[in-house]
Amino acid sequence: MSSPLAIAAVTAALKDLLNNGLLDHDLSVVGNFSVTALPPDRIATGQNEPNQLNLFLYQVTPNLGWRNVGLPTRDGNGVRLSAAPLALDLHYLLSAYGSQDLNAEILLGYAMQLLHETPVITREQLRTVLGTPLPIPVDGSLLPGPFGALSAVDLADQMELIKISPVFLSTEDLSKMWTAMQARYRPTMAYHVSVVLIQVANGGKSAPPVLQRGKDDQGAVAKAAPLPSIGSVRPLVSDLLPAMRLGDDLLVIGQNLDNQGTLTALFENGGAKVSRQLFTDPPDPENPKRVTLHVPSIAEDKNGMEEWAIGLYTMKFLGAVEGQPPTNSVPIALAPLIIVSPLNVLVGDIELTVECTPRLRPEQETQTSLIFGSRPVPPTSIDTPSDDVNLPSTLVFRVPSALEGEYMVRLRVQGIDSLPVRLTGTPPRLEVDPQQTVKVTVL
Numbered sequence: 001m002s003s004p005l006a007i008a009a010v011t012a013a014l015k016d017l018l019n020n021g022l023l024d025h026d027l028s029v030v031g032n033f034s035v036t037a038l039p040p041d042r043i044a045t046g047q048n049e050p051n052q053l054n055l056f057l058y059q060v061t062p063n064l065g066w067r068n069v070g071l072p073t074r075d076g077n078g079v080r081l082s083a084a085p086l087a088l089d090l091h092y093l094l095s096a097y098g099s100q101d102l103n104a105e106i107l108l109g110y111a112m113q114l115l116h117e118t119p120v121i122t123r124e125q126l127r128t129v130l131g132t133p134l135p136i137p138v139d140g141s142l143l144p145g146p147f148g149a150l151s152a153v154d155l156a157d158q159m160e161l162i163k164i165s166p167v168f169l170s171t172e173d174l175s176k177m178w179t180a181m182q183a184r185y186r187p188t189m190a191y192h193v194s195v196v197l198i199q200v201a202n203g204g205k206s207a208p209p210v211l212q213r214g215k216d217d218q219g220a221v222a223k224a225a226p227l228p229s230i231g232s233v234r235p236l237v238s239d240l241l242p243a244m245r246l247g248d249d250l251l252v253i254g255q256n257l258d259n260q261g262t263l264t265a266l267f268e269n270g271g272a273k274v275s276r277q278l279f280t281d282p283p284d285p286e287n288p289k290r291v292t293l294h295v296p297s298i299a300e301d302k303n304g305m306e307e308w309a310i311g312l313y314t315m316k317f318l319g320a321v322e323g324q325p326p327t328n329s330v331p332i333a334l335a336p337l338i339i340v341s342p343l344n345v346l347v348g349d350i351e352l353t354v355e356c357t358p359r360l361r362p363e364q365e366t367q368t369s370l371i372f373g374s375r376p377v378p379p380t381s382i383d384t385p386s387d388d389v390n391l392p393s394t395l396v397f398r399v400p401s402a403l404e405g406e407y408m409v410r411l412r413v414q415g416i417d418s419l420p421v422r423l424t425g426t427p428p429r430l431e432v433d434p435q436q437t438v439k440v441t442v443l
Helices: 006-023 103-117 123-130 153-157 171-181 362-367
Strands: 034-036 052-062 080-082 086-097 134-138 141-143 162-167 188-198 229-235 249-255 264-269 274-279 290-294 311-317 330-334 337-341 344-346 348-357 368-372 375-377 379-383 393-402 405-413 421-424 429-432 437-441
Touching: 006 034, 006 052, 006 086, 006 103, 006 123, 006 153, 006 162, 006 188, 052 103, 086 103, 103 162, 103 188, 123 153, 229 311, 229 330, 274 290, 337 405, 344 348, 348 368, 348 405, 348 437, 362 368, 368 379, 368 393, 375 393
Parallel strands: 034 052, 344 437
Antiparallel strands: 052 086, 086 188, 134 141, 162 188, 229 249, 249 290, 264 274, 264 311, 311 330, 337 348, 348 393, 368 375, 368 405, 379 393, 405 437, 421 429
């Protein structure tokens, strides 16, 4: 970690990088020039304007990647044991000034090329710039570092390297900043420098050494089996299927699933406010990381037509014993099951009827379409009987000017398509379901 001098140390390192880099080029056409780190309103402009590159720190923002790392900890008495690092990103304006035509543009061009070719300030560069004292003899003594008796060389030892990246500001942003600085505008490029980690040395208490681990130094004693966790869930028949359907068997892959016996799986769809519980099969001793469960079909669950909803679900296992927390959640989609009729039609304008299981929710009707081949078709009518919740939704589609050929048909509900496939053969393989293929022929 770095000291509070880190912000100034980064500015000093950038200034040194620009100064040394420009000196390595033959800029005699420009004449004398300097590299400074002043507020723009303090730089002379007009008739006596110098050849000058100016680096101005105009904004400091928190670094999002480090913002919540190492949160403060306290003991039972409220005394802080450790302090979180102050992680900062620095934002600079690099402006060029010139005493003659094109001088400012020449200086800015060389500076931008130099920063483009040096995206990272190395630790060696930082130690050279920030080391104190500098190894330059002057009258038998050494020059002091840029911070006098203070030292910021610990910036070179922080965990993260200092990275430089350009930021292309809009005309509006530049106008606002130069107006706020009350300075005359000059050619300017912005840079983002990340990350500076500031933390006070010895800012907290140090824990005493561990002499024994548990009674008689026997280590920790585990009184319960490790909690289960879920890695993924998918249809059992194939890992190529992107969604489940009512009546499918699901395969759950995770950790410590064999220690829990039969598990209760909770499926939740927040958008449709649907929650269903299912029970897994007993775990297989030969595959302790895999369990299966069955999603009941409409024939097996008379309430399934109404209580399931097409959409994206999260699945988790509930605690096997009272007080045990649930596992993590993993996503899985429920695709519609459809019956299409007729499957054989004549060329021209055709009308198709589609039965959808489970039933469509009212809010899904405006987000439903039929994919006829590759052409989306909106529904002409949707009928979801309110007097009998065990009946599917019936949709009617009119497809204009259908040409001769065979067309795969899919129903898309809120971005989730029905699966127009079936498994056949041994070993089973996926193929297009002929019951979801419409054949258009010429009379």
